Amino acid sequence: MSLTNSTPCCSENDQHHNQNVVVQPLLTDLYQITMAYSYWLSGKQNDVAGFDLYFRKNPFQGEFTIFAGLEECVKYLKKFHFSDSDIEYLRTVLPKHTHPGFFDYLKEMNVNSVTMWAIDEGTVVFPKVPLIMVEGPLPIVQLLETCFLNLVNYASLVATNAVRFRLAAGPDMTLFEFGLRRAQGPDGGMSASRYCYMGGFDGTSNVLAGKLYDIPVQGTHAHAFVNSFINFESLKYRQLKKKDSDEMVDFLELCLKWQDTLSNEFGFLKDQVSEGELAAFCSYAISFPDAFLALIDTYDVVKSGLPNFCAVALALHEIGYIPKGVRLDSGDLAYLSHTSRKMFQVVAEKFNIPMFAKLTIVASNDINEDTIHSLNQQTHQINCYGIGTHLVTCQKQPALGCVFKLVEINGIPRIKLSEEPEKISIPGKKCAYRLFGADDIALVDVLMRDNENPPKAEERVFCRHPFQETKRAYVMPTRVEPLYKVYWKNGKVQQNLPTLREMREKTISSLCHIRQDHKRALQPSPYKVAVSAKLYTFMHNLWLDNAPVGELS
């Protein structure tokens, strides 16, 4: 088993994150192997190549992206090694005349001579600015492509999606990720939970993600729970201890007393209330008297769910517990949340229980970013969203198009041409800086050649649009932040990797420095990514040298 690939020095924490044993060198496209063979056979195995990993367009018609997945890339490097069984398999895949020396080469292959620079995970990032830059022997760096893209693409996409949900819902809304059952398999679910938390969610329903990633977990009960209680006979255990006392009460009896009271006060019809639902709520309250949150739409929210919830919540309150609230999973969420809140307020006033007016209302029915904007417009009384399908599948755009492009070989810059300027790669080894202006708000990211002097605070920087020659501007930054750090060199991780919580804080703080108009959902304005004058000239000369000259005919 490939677990033997993991480095023995892994900490307990590492092992948790590395549960997915399929992250290994063979998790790649076959063409990486065939290219490696061709490089090796052509005597190019020690060519020094530089590759940039970047994307060309922000997802979701937005103007920002959150970089995620770096830690997974670092861990992939840490255990990069072709096992004997990998080599045996490759012998069966490659042609039989393949030079046997190539398999020895693969067997000995390691990433000690690879250097990786990257932007910190959790940083807000923009098109064209490399997220990761890798330098090292051509066949080895090329082999990293597929896995790096796989690890970065979905992680960044779903983290960005989570941030968009957070921005739509506002800072006071509680957000839980409920997407495990709709994710692309088990690991898709684990990644979704991890990166949604990083993107500002408050937690997940995914228990394993809670255990392995130390994310808060949340959950109450399903419709099936309610449906499994047919009547009061289904409730075999009915006792509940008073809070802070040893006295037991017949809790069902107490609930029925409150049901009578509510029926008399508010005139709801007891024959319209589901007995099974009340039994289920009783059972749940007895199990979780300090955390009673009930799903109230199994039968009819207004005629059954709300009266039953209030009866049980008032019973709990009578014996010293504080109920939590309700969850709505169908119907008109704006209307039902207002109806529920109104009922809670009336009960609060009638029985002089102020906390009742502030009970939590959770909504969780097929919510997407647009639903949240629409609910905001309609006004609602929801305190918490549980979000699944649209969040984890990134329905609005299910893939981020990161690419991994060769930018330099043996010190010679390489450019990938295209008829669409946005698809042209920016050649050579580079640095990048984020320039901040007044109030520490980011103004522009500027890419420079790696031998240029970095920009300085309070000194004018000349910034050019990478492709449009007339678009130029002087920028006077109040602060300059270099975007890259060395993350891997000489076979070792070069930075302390942050915890998931630290990455979450990084995401939140990084977003604080980005202007609101780049972050808004409707027609956001693009953030500027510029190149230095030197890089502009360097790149355009190379472009001219390489672009074919047309024929007029």
Next chain:
Amino acid sequence: MSLTNSTPCCSENDQHHNQNVVVQPLLTDLYQITMAYSYWLSGKQNDVAGFDLYFRKNPFQGEFTIFAGLEECVKYLKKFHFSDSDIEYLRTVLPKHTHPGFFDYLKEMNVNSVTMWAIDEGTVVFPKVPLIMVEGPLPIVQLLETCFLNLVNYASLVATNAVRFRLAAGPDMTLFEFGLRRAQGPDGGMSASRYCYMGGFDGTSNVLAGKLYDIPVQGTHAHAFVNSFINFESLKYRQLKKKDSDEMVDFLELCLKWQDTLSNEFGFLKDQVSEGELAAFCSYAISFPDAFLALIDTYDVVKSGLPNFCAVALALHEIGYIPKGVRLDSGDLAYLSHTSRKMFQVVAEKFNIPMFAKLTIVASNDINEDTIHSLNQQTHQINCYGIGTHLVTCQKQPALGCVFKLVEINGIPRIKLSEEPEKISIPGKKCAYRLFGADDIALVDVLMRDNENPPKAEERVFCRHPFQETKRAYVMPTRVEPLYKVYWKNGKVQQNLPTLREMREKTISSLCHIRQDHKRALQPSPYKVAVSAKLYTFMHNLWLDNAPVGELS
């Protein structure tokens, strides 16, 4: 580590499929655990519950779905066990007053008393007909929900998507899945490769999927490969052995000779041809002389890629090798495929090499189902598609909405009501049969109560629409196929699980029995799913008993 959870009796093959160690009882929504506690505390832990796993709507605006993921569910059952560290974690999540007996209950929990019936994996399936039916102790069966849904939803979705691509492309097209870099993480990529193959693809670029699932793998080279060759200096090794001989030739020289010939014959300009590209093609041909397939759009397909390819292919041919063809990864695929084919035909005729006219043309640029239909309309000369993003992310609909509904408890049928009839569950324990008519084409799936006599061939069966009372029909089947088999009982797998290749054959043969109009892309007609008269009456009586009576006011 949770690997200790896997049963020691796993075969080598099992271990391969079970690489993903996150498939374990904790991979679930927290509410399954909180419900389990409440069931346990309410004395319902031995209630016998029946749950159905089904979907309500076919994906992709289609009228069929392929059932996949069953084997993963079976394997999940095989290793279902809460580890000590799981229990320790749950102690920290559940309230501190949680009864300690519950943790002992979880510790001892197993699925020996669970029975699972299912349709064979790879079968064409339709809305409302359960894919899986589970019976057993309420808390245990409830706990299976999230993982079952996770394992079935994406697997079935992507298998169905693959079938749709196959139907669009036709049986003669070669189809390769190239989606690893865009999948939802590593495991998403592995699942995509597995289930696309099952859905009728010919293979994948994903090497690990090739190794673990025995799927044919395919790959050649990338743009970066071409770009890494600057000129002929980059090509350090230029020798190639003649086929079936020990004589070495200077292969670059031979290619340059053919370049001259082609330039003279067809008048292309040698200064418009990329030298680096020719060097790259030479290198690749030297490495894979029997499998030379070149990516020809790095610079300019017509001015550089095609002439370079032809020069190298003709050189290979001269010394006894048979070149394979080209790959197009950008531009107008219909036009470029025609241009390429035309060139191959002209070369074939000019030099009297008939095989040259039949060279393979692979296309691989952001292809989706609609692109294939559009290319079919335009006519094209493509022989093979490499498909990534749209296939694996299922862009058209990134989630299948399988649900897991309680249908019976302690022998009492349960119905989940909704104002939308299609959301109403079909209660009680059931059987299902597929009735076939002339030419062995499926006519209808009929659900029956489990105590009914099964339909018989050549005997009239009365079929009713589950919700619309006037829609009824007599069906005279020529053949009747029971849809369910027991897959899990008494703690053991009850069927020989088919290999992936067998499931792939099952998918293909199952589709053969489905009428064309259900499978077409444009306005397909719905396949009929019916209930027996007994089930209709049973279900509607229960519906009436449970639905609230409105108030006219």
